[in-house]
Amino acid sequence: VLYRFGVTSRPELTRLPGRQRDSRTAGALIDAVLDLVSEGATLSGMSFVAIAERAGVSRNSLYRRWKTKDALFLDVLASLNRPVPALSGHSVREDVIEMLSTLVERSLDQRASQMLRSLSAEAIAFPELRNRYFAEVVAPRRAMLLGLLQRGVDTGEIAHHVDIELAADVLVDPILAGTFFGTTPHSQPVTTARFITELVFGGLAPRD
Amino acid sequence: VLYRFGVTSRPELTRLPGRQRDSRTAGALIDAVLDLVSEGATLSGMSFVAIAERAGVSRNSLYRRWKTKDALFLDVLASLNRPVPALSGHSVREDVIEMLSTLVERSLDQRASQMLRSLSAEAIAFPELRNRYFAEVVAPRRAMLLGLLQRGVDTGEIAHHVDIELAADVLVDPILAGTFFGTTPHSQPVTTARFITELVFGGLAPRD
Amino acid sequence: VLYRFGVTSRPELTRLPGRQRDSRTAGALIDAVLDLVSEGATLSGMSFVAIAERAGVSRNSLYRRWKTKDALFLDVLASLNRPVPALSGHSVREDVIEMLSTLVERSLDQRASQMLRSLSAEAIAFPELRNRYFAEVVAPRRAMLLGLLQRGVDTGEIAHHVDIELAADVLVDPILAGTFFGTTPHSQPVTTARFITELVFGGLAPRD
Amino acid sequence: VLYRFGVTSRPELTRLPGRQRDSRTAGALIDAVLDLVSEGATLSGMSFVAIAERAGVSRNSLYRRWKTKDALFLDVLASLNRPVPALSGHSVREDVIEMLSTLVERSLDQRASQMLRSLSAEAIAFPELRNRYFAEVVAPRRAMLLGLLQRGVDTGEIAHHVDIELAADVLVDPILAGTFFGTTPHSQPVTTARFITELVFGGLAPRD
DNA sequence: ACTTAACCGAGACGGTACGTCGCGTCTTTTT
DNA sequence: AAAAAGACGCGACGTACCGTCTCGGTTAAGT
Numbered sequence: 001v002l003y004r005f006g007v008t009s010r011p012e013l014t015r016l017p018g019r020q021r022d023s024r025t026a027g028a029l030i031d032a033v034l035d036l037v038s039e040g041a042t043l044s045g046m047s048f049v050a051i052a053e054r055a056g057v058s059r060n061s062l063y064r065r066w067k068t069k070d071a072l073f074l075d076v077l078a079s080l081n082r083p084v085p086a087l088s089g090h091s092v093r094e095d096v097i098e099m100l101s102t103l104v105e106r107s108l109d110q111r112a113s114q115m116l117r118s119l120s121a122e123a124i125a126f127p128e129l130r131n132r133y134f135a136e137v138v139a140p141r142r143a144m145l146l147g148l149l150q151r152g153v154d155t156g157e158i159a160h161h162v163d164i165e166l167a168a169d170v171l172v173d174p175i176l177a178g179t180f181f182g183t184t185p186h187s188q189p190v191t192t193a194r195f196i197t198e199l200v201f202g203g204l205a206p207r208d
Numbered sequence: 209v210l211y212r213f214g215v216t217s218r219p220e221l222t223r224l225p226g227r228q229r230d231s232r233t234a235g236a237l238i239d240a241v242l243d244l245v246s247e248g249a250t251l252s253g254m255s256f257v258a259i260a261e262r263a264g265v266s267r268n269s270l271y272r273r274w275k276t277k278d279a280l281f282l283d284v285l286a287s288l289n290r291p292v293p294a295l296s297g298h299s300v301r302e303d304v305i306e307m308l309s310t311l312v313e314r315s316l317d318q319r320a321s322q323m324l325r326s327l328s329a330e331a332i333a334f335p336e337l338r339n340r341y342f343a344e345v346v347a348p349r350r351a352m353l354l355g356l357l358q359r360g361v362d363t364g365e366i367a368h369h370v371d372i373e374l375a376a377d378v379l380v381d382p383i384l385a386g387t388f389f390g391t392t393p394h395s396q397p398v399t400t401a402r403f404i405t406e407l408v409f410g411g412l413a414p415r416d
Numbered sequence: 417v418l419y420r421f422g423v424t425s426r427p428e429l430t431r432l433p434g435r436q437r438d439s440r441t442a443g444a445l446i447d448a449v450l451d452l453v454s455e456g457a458t459l460s461g462m463s464f465v466a467i468a469e470r471a472g473v474s475r476n477s478l479y480r481r482w483k484t485k486d487a488l489f490l491d492v493l494a495s496l497n498r499p500v501p502a503l504s505g506h507s508v509r510e511d512v513i514e515m516l517s518t519l520v521e522r523s524l525d526q527r528a529s530q531m532l533r534s535l536s537a538e539a540i541a542f543p544e545l546r547n548r549y550f551a552e553v554v555a556p557r558r559a560m561l562l563g564l565l566q567r568g569v570d571t572g573e574i575a576h577h578v579d580i581e582l583a584a585d586v587l588v589d590p591i592l593a594g595t596f597f598g599t600t601p602h603s604q605p606v607t608t609a610r611f612i613t614e615l616v617f618g619g620l621a622p623r624d
Numbered sequence: 625v626l627y628r629f630g631v632t633s634r635p636e637l638t639r640l641p642g643r644q645r646d647s648r649t650a651g652a653l654i655d656a657v658l659d660l661v662s663e664g665a666t667l668s669g670m671s672f673v674a675i676a677e678r679a680g681v682s683r684n685s686l687y688r689r690w691k692t693k694d695a696l697f698l699d700v701l702a703s704l705n706r707p708v709p710a711l712s713g714h715s716v717r718e719d720v721i722e723m724l725s726t727l728v729e730r731s732l733d734q735r736a737s738q739m740l741r742s743l744s745a746e747a748i749a750f751p752e753l754r755n756r757y758f759a760e761v762v763a764p765r766r767a768m769l770l771g772l773l774q775r776g777v778d779t780g781e782i783a784h785h786v787d788i789e790l791a792a793d794v795l796v797d798p799i800l801a802g803t804f805f806g807t808t809p810h811s812q813p814v815t816t817a818r819f820i821t822e823l824v825f826g827g828l829a830p831r832d
Numbered sequence: 833a834c835t836t837a838a839c840c841g842a843g844a845c846g847g848t849a850c851g852t853c854g855c856g857t858c859t860t861t862t863t
Numbered sequence: 864a865a866a867a868a869g870a871c872g873c874g875a876c877g878t879a880c881c882g883t884c885t886c887g888g889t890t891a892a893g894t
Contacts, residue, residue, distance in 0.1 A: 018843025019885040025845095040332030042250040047876060058846045059877080114329075120388050121322075121329030124248030152412070159414035166382075166407055173385035174377040180328055180388045199374055203411020204360070206367035227863070227865040257855060266867045267856080434838030435890040441840095456748030458666040463881060474841045475882080530745075536804055537738075537745030540664030568828070575830035582798075582823055589801035590793040596744050596804045615790055619827020620776070622783035642869030643859040649871095671850060682872045683851080 021065075026075075028055040029062055033076045034111040043073060043122045073129055077119075080112045081137060084144065092152035093201060099145060100171060100193035107179045108189070117180060142168060158201075170200055234283075236263040237270055241284045242319040251281060251330045281337055285327075285345075288320045292349060300360035301409060307353060308379060308401035315387045316397070325388060350376060366409075379408055437481075442491075444471040445478055449492045450527040459489060459538045489545055493535075496528045497553060500560065508568035509617060515561060516591060516609035523595040524605070533596060558584060574617075586616055645689075650699075652679040653686055657700045658735040667697060667746045697753055701743075704736045705761060708768065716776035717825060723769060724799060724817035731803045732813070741804060766792060782825075794824055 032055035036046050051072075052062040066072035085102055087095040107113060123130040145168050152158035158167075174196055177183075240263035244254050259280075260270040274280040293310055295303040315321060331338040353376050360366035366375075382404055385391075448471035452462050467488075468478040482488035501518055503511040523529060539546040561584050568574035574583075590612055593599075656679035660670050670693075676686040690696035709726055711719040731737060747754040769792050776782035782791075798820055801807075 016843080017841065017887065019845075021844065040330065042252060042330065044248075045250055045253045049876060060847085060879095061845065063877080064844075117325075117329040120390070121325040122248065122250065123390055124322075149412075156414065158412045159410075162412055163403065163407065166403055167412055169382040169385065170378055170404065170407060173381040174374075176388070177377065177381035177384050180384070182328070182331055195371065195374055196378065199371065199378060200408065201412045202367075203413070204357075204366045204370055204375055204409045205411070206364065207415060229865070233866095255855060266865095268868095269866060271856080272865080433836060433892045435840080436892085437839070456668075456746065458668055458746065460666055461669045465881060476842090477840060479882080480839080530748075533741075533745040536806070537741040538664065538666065539806055540738075565828075572830065574828045575826075578828055579819065579823065582819055583828055585798040585801065586794055586820065586823060589797040590790075592804070593793065593797035593800050596800070598744070598747055611787065611790055612794065615787065615794060616824065617828045618783075619829070620773075620782045620786055620791055620825045621827070622780065623831060640869080641861055641867065643871075645870065673850060684853095684873085685871060687851080688870075 022061075025055075025057055025061055026065055028057060029065070029072075030076050030079050031055070033072065034080075034115060037118055038111040038114045043069065043118050044125045070126060070129055073119075073126065074132065076115065077129070077133055077137075080109075080115065082106070084141060087148070092148060092155060092157045093197060095148055096145075096152075096171065097190070097193045097197045099141075099148065100175060100196060101189045103141075103172065103175050104189040104192050107175055113179045113182070117182070120180065142172075145172070167200070171196060230269075233263070233265055233269055234273060236265060237273070237280075238284050238287050239263070241280065242288075242323065245326055246319040246322045251277070251326050252333050278334060278337060281334065282340065284323070285337070285341055288317075288323065289345060290314070292352065295356070300356060300363060300365045301405060303356055304353075304360075304379065305398070305401045305405045307349075307356065308383060308404060309397045311349075311380065311383050312397035312400050315383055321387045321390070325390070328388070350380075353380070375408070379404060438477075441471070441473055441477055442481060444473060445481070445488075446492050446495050447471070449488065450496075450531065453534055454527040454530045459485070459534050460541045486542060486545060489542065490548065492531065493545070493549055493553075496525075496531065498522065500557060503564070508564060508571060508573045509613060511564055512561075512568075512587065513606070513609045513613045515557075515564065516587060516612060517605045519557075519588065519591050520605040520608050523591055529595045529598070533598070536596070558588075561588065583616070587612060646685075649679075649681055649685055650689060652681060653689070653696075654700050654703050655679065657696065658704075658739060661742055662735040662738045667693065667742050668749050694750060694753060697743075697750065698756065700739065701753070701757055701761075704733075704739065706730065708765060711772070716772060716779060716781045717821060719772055720769075720776075720795065721814070721817045721821045723765075723772065724795060724820060725813045727765075727796065727799050728813040728816050731799055737803045737806070741806070744804070766796075769796070791824070795820060 029051060032051050033046070036050060036054060037043070041050070046069075048059060048062055048069075052059045055062070066075070085098075087098055089095060119126070119130060119133060146164055149158060149162075149164045149167055153160055153162065153164070175192075237259060240259050241254070244258060244262060245251070249258070254277075256270055256277075257267060260267045263270070274283070293306075295306055297303060327334070327338060327341060354372055357366060357370075357372045357375055361368055361370065361372070383400075445467060448467050449462070452466060452470060453459070457466070462485075464478055464485075465475060468475045471478070482491070501514075503514055505511060535542070535546060535549060562580055565574060565578075565580045565583055569576050569578065569580070591608075653675060656675050657670070660674060660678060661667070665674070672686055672693075673683060675696075676683045679686070690699070709722075711722055713719060743750070743754060743757060770788055773782060773786075773788045773791055777784055777786065777788070799816075
């Protein structure tokens with residue numbers, strides 16, 4: 001999980017005094033942000049007013065939970081995060097297909113995709129947001145893929161002269177590019193992943 | 209050129225009466241847009257007021273040239289367009305490297321890159337802008353690449369079972385992804401292009 | 417007392433169960449109102465929130481005692497009321513001095529004076545408040561003064577052609593005006609009262 | 625005139641560039657303030673929003689002319705000021721009647737009266753306002769009256785043992801008090817002024 | 833001793849109004 | 864006619880505050 005706050009139940013055993021926060025509000029607000037983004041709103045252009053209105057909540061309740069857009073969007077990103085599924089481990093090639101497959105699947109979530117496009121376009125206005133996203137979402141997945149490819153080199157499934165880093169880019173970027181151009185959807189995640197993997201493993205040049 | 213606009217000299221033979229437009233103004237305004245975008249402004253968030261201010265021009269002079277943001281941004285995009293250089297044609301592999309190389313080079317222009325990121329994120333707000341960009345910039349280049357790859361299949365440099373479309377993605381997207389993530393710069397355009405091409409042609413799997 | 421309110425012990429013989437109201441709270445709240453008024457707050461501008469805060473009491477406890485500002489301010493006014501002291505009755509002139517003297521004294525209470533100024537300025541917003549104040553505070557005192565002056569006419573201390581009503585104004589208003597302009601304090605109540613009375617009884621024109 | 629700014633035409637001979645201010649706007653805004661005050665609004669409670677709305681003018685145009693309430697209200701007060709009419713000079717008594725008469729007349733302007741009540745009640749929030757009002761409106765009139773009374777002492781119309789200052793209060797305050805209590809209107813200004821003057825000159829005590 | 837009901841503080845909540853800001857248009861003078 | 868300066872109406876935004884509501888915990892009279 002990227003980040004937690006507000007949403008989470010407070011650790012104190014004895015409840016704080018005063019009326020309790022409505023447990024459904026935070027979720028509704030996060031959903032509202034995703035809705036607005038997917039309808040074309042920009043991160044910096046999206047106002048607290050619009051978010052609260054869309055969520056059917058008073059501005060007050062929104063500002064009480066998040067003081068800044070950074071903090072809010074951070075939790076929005078966190079809500080999009082999914083655990084990385086474990087790999088079956090039969091062969092490196094099959095594992096790569098599996099990884100790419102889940103990536104394709106993720107790219108089908110239009111709200112998440114648009115959120116990423118916005119984040120990418122407004123990295124200047126929300127630098128911390130971008131950094132945390134890279135550090136906590138992208139980096140782990142990439143490390144996993146690199147480890148997998150290294151395993152391939154070790155087992156001989158991948159030629160030892162191959163630049164692992166570049167190979168990772170070549171495998172992953174065709175999927176990411178689709179997300180950024182909005183030229184998804186890939187109909188069948190597994191099929192797409194398999195095609196890419198086979199192509200990259202096999203290469204363009206004919207093998208006798 | 210993508211589009212012809214105000215900047216262009218009017219077709220009338222006899223000049224109209226009154227003061228002539230300052231020839232430097234249009235350029236300054238387009239530059240102002242690129243500056244603002246590269247500083248983090250969004251397309252929809254950027255106002256005519258801000259643009260005029262940045263260009264050191266009165267609002268009046270801006271509105272006189274472009275009535276809508278679409279029209280203005282269209283000319284901004286046009287100003288970024290560069291002619292596609294001809295290929296030397298020695299071998300398919302070398303020609304691919306050449307194409308990718310110019311692509312890498314283009315991706316180094318930070319202002320243009322940021323403009324693309326913004327365009328991608330705000331495709332919903334400026335649909336026509338996106339479509340024209342694809343039709344007039346992306347499509348021709350892609351067609352060229354596909355033709356090149358097809359030539360490779362014909363000459364035997366590329367195995368005949370290869371999916372040309374997918375191959376094009378795998379070659380191009382690692383460069384585009386860098387643009388979108390803002391994780392450029394690639395130090396040496398030619399080197400980067402060569403590495404990618406060799407990897408994709410050769411494949412990951414060892415050859416005997 | 418103008419009005420009896422929550423502070424007063426309830427008429428029920430058998431006390432209800434449950435926790436009893438804190439006896440100091442009502443007084444603290446009334447004091448808070450006077451403090452705020454004397455610091456420049458207006459009646460309509462003063463909020464229950466601010467009053468409770470100033471009194472160091474929860475909003476809850478305030479609303480429980482008074483539902484409306486009218487009701488609250490009525491009790492604030494009541495708390496300012498003082499019994500009219502009896503007159504010694506030696507001569508009409510001396511009794512007038514005595515009456516005016518207590519009036520001057522009252523005008524020295526800054527919190528009460530500011531409350532009156534506010535009431536006067538906001539008579540439109542709080543009409544009932546103003547009317548009750550006139551009916552229950554001003555009117556009795558004025559009736560008393562008029563009676564006194566009439567006694568003067570009867571005893572011959574005051575010329576029989578004198579307009580009693582106007583005379584009352586001329587005697588009282590110099591003191592009230594000081595209150596309204598905030599140009600008090602009159603250093604010595606009795607002296608001030610005596611000077612006014614002597615002047616008005618004697619008149620400006622020389623007597624032979 | 626109390627104070628001038630904004631309203632006044634600028635002293636520069638050559639007009640500044642840009643669109644000119646609408647000459648009717650300032651007057652409409654000042655009128656709006658007086659309307660609102662006379663309807664019960666307090667000075668501190670009156671918002672720029674409400675004033676602009678009432679004047680049928682955009683908030684923008686209001687803020688452009690006056691940045692603070694102090695500045696605005698100062699001009700409102702200035703707009704209420706009237707030149708002091710010259711005295712005919714037959715006798716001191718007649719001149720006093722004339723002065724009081726114009727004072728009574730002024731007290732009939734309900735909007736001005738309510739403005740004064742408000743000013744009096746909110747002297748704490750607008751100290752400068754109150755001070756300027758006293759210095760520029762009250763003080764000159766009072767000085768005039770004191771001079772007049774002194775002339776009476778000199779000519780023998782007023783007994784030489786009379787305290788001039790106190791006499792001025794006794795003459796003026798019955799009229800001011802009416803203003804403050806909102807217990808005007810005095811039907812006939814001259815009559816009222818004459819009655820007061822005669823009473824104060826003659827005194828209550830019978831003259832043989 | 834236990835129940836019970838009102839009191840009390842803290843704080844969440846919806847609603848509303850405010851001052852500010854920025855935009856696009858309009859008006860005026862100068863070039 | 865172009866250009867610059869600036870007034871104008873309009874609208875949105877973030878903030879602040881208000882009065883109500885909710886909810887534990889406290890207190891004291893009654894069983």
